[in-house]
Amino acid sequence: MNDLDTVDAYGVLVEPATYRIQRLLPGPTERVWNYLTKSDLRRRWLAAGDMGMAAGTNFTLKWRNSELTDPPGKRPDGFGEEHSMESRIVEVDPLRKLAFTWGGGEVSFELEPQGEDVLLTVTHRRISDRANTVMVGAGWHMHLDVLAAKLAGHAPEPFWDGWVRLKGEYEKRIPA
Numbered sequence: 001m002n003d004l005d006t007v008d009a010y011g012v013l014v015e016p017a018t019y020r021i022q023r024l025l026p027g028p029t030e031r032v033w034n035y036l037t038k039s040d041l042r043r044r045w046l047a048a049g050d051m052g053m054a055a056g057t058n059f060t061l062k063w064r065n066s067e068l069t070d071p072p073g074k075r076p077d078g079f080g081e082e083h084s085m086e087s088r089i090v091e092v093d094p095l096r097k098l099a100f101t102w103g104g105g106e107v108s109f110e111l112e113p114q115g116e117d118v119l120l121t122v123t124h125r126r127i128s129d130r131a132n133t134v135m136v137g138a139g140w141h142m143h144l145d146v147l148a149a150k151l152a153g154h155a156p157e158p159f160w161d162g163w164v165r166l167k168g169e170y171e172k173r174i175p176a
Helices: 028-037 130-153 157-171
Strands: 013-014 018-026 058-063 083-093 098-101 105-114 118-124
Touching: 018 130, 018 157, 028 098, 028 105, 028 130, 083 105, 118 130, 130 157
Parallel strands: none
Antiparallel strands: 013 018, 018 118, 058 083, 083 098, 098 105, 105 118
């Protein structure tokens, strides 16, 4: 067994409205931090958007999920080509923690060196209801799978196909 075997690919509810998911990623920490904070790198796995690295700074995230993988897979009905969200930096501790608002909630990214790898913990707080928890779970899971594959130099599975599959799995995993 290696360290990768100890990190469950699936996220869990740690409180009724708080979802947490982890990934052990190829380091170094500076590289992973850049994929969280630099728009041109973040857009490759999540969403573009220049962010100032100071608490209180506003920024806009812009998703183009069909551009994350080639091929992108079949986009589900109801999803557009692009989605934007206004956010605000809540906390910055360089190379350790980044937190920002996410709609009515908050997302934090915590980095912990693990030898040559980095344990990334994503915590999404104040999720409004079960339906959004399922969407959030599938979304973070798939986005982190894309990040892990790209950091490892592998081709990720088509984004939308993976998201649809994971949505079904989280539908079964998240309590009613």
